[in-house]
Amino acid sequence: MTDGDPVDEVIEVIAQSATEIRRGLVGRREDADAENPSGETQAEADVYADELLADRISSIDGVCQYGSEERQETIDCGDEDGLSVGVDPLDGSSNLKSNNTMGTVFGIYDEPLPAPGTALVASGWILYGPITTMACARDGTVRKYELAGDERSLVDDGITLPDDPLVYGFGGRVPDWSEAFEAFAREVESDDSLKLRYGGAMIGDVNQVLTYGGIFAYPALEDAPRGKLRLQFEGNPIAYLVEAAGGSSSDGSGSILEIEPDDLHDRVPVHVGNDELIDRLEDALE
Known part of the structure; x- marks a missing residue:
């Protein structure tokens, strides 16, 4: 991992991992023989996505903590004063069997977990729809990207909710x-x-x-x-x-x-x- 802004690096790692997570859903649609800390049955894909993201995010300089819906405790990443990253590795994994929409959700905090939302410095989600997209908020601005392989292409900048709800x-x-x-x-x-x-x-x-x-x-x-x-x-x-x-x-x-x-x-x-x-x-x- 090259030196740089750790917030940017976390976002980039999650974006680059999306293609692998999506590809890794194939053959992992069954339930794993385990439950997450909330007592919900894990899918094999939940475990796969969590392990992949934990390994990559915890290796980023400037990240001190990785937390996930799929594990009881946080991982200490070694950087005592760094960022904390909280992830739902595969939101909607119950949709795997019916092959419907899923996603990955993340929050980047500048305080140790558990932390209030006021400690967030960025957040976002990956949507595994017909097109894999990322929505990301940082510094008061929301951007949307299309993801393909290692490429992240900006498709909308300064997104706001439409005035007329639908x-x-x-x-x-x-x-x-x-x-x-x-x-x-x-x-x-x-x-x-x-x-x-x-x-x-x-x-x-x-x-x-x-x-x-x-x-x-x-x-x-x-x-x-x-x-x-x-x-x-x-x-x-x-x-x-x-x-x-x-x-x-x-x-x-x-x-x-x-x-x-x-x-x-x-x-x-x-x-x-x-x-x-x-x-x-x-x-x-x-």
Whole structure:
């Protein structure tokens, strides 16, 4: 690894690894004989993507810590005062068997994990769609790239959420939603200007919101009051990027980025999208 800005190097390593991760999905669609720290069955591809990223990111000068949804503890990378990188190596791996959209999510923090979203200096995601793309937020600017082999081509700079929202997608089982969230969801569904877009891989659904405007939510559930998504590896990175694109994030009462974590694998209700929709959501959940 050549000397340089470690934030740039982390982003470049993740971008360059995307092609291998995508190629490595072939033959790794079955479940591994293991669970992640959240008690979810790992796919063989989860383990593969995590090991590949851990090896490459931990070798970057200026990175002190690697944390992943797939491992209980962080890896000490040896640079005591460096950056911490939190990763969901393969978001939506349950879509492997049906061959639907998946992604990789990352956050780069300037504090040890677990850290609040205010400690992020960059975040982003890879989307393994018909085209492999990367959305990345840094210094208040969101950019989108197309990835092919080792090439990263800029296709959009200074991305902001469209003013007129178009899509919505809500996760979790409807019977497990709170009454307040269900009432909000029914109100959104009754708006003829909004279209349902929900594919079961969070990053694909959030990318729809980034592209078309709207709202994505994986709310608090009756049996999971802190929701399903992980704060360090999903909630914070997504919130950081959406807010950099001019949108809002919320755990139901305020910005996700303001949450002080207690544990590496803390969960959080995630609601992101256009300001007006997030304001309406918070009013509904009061």
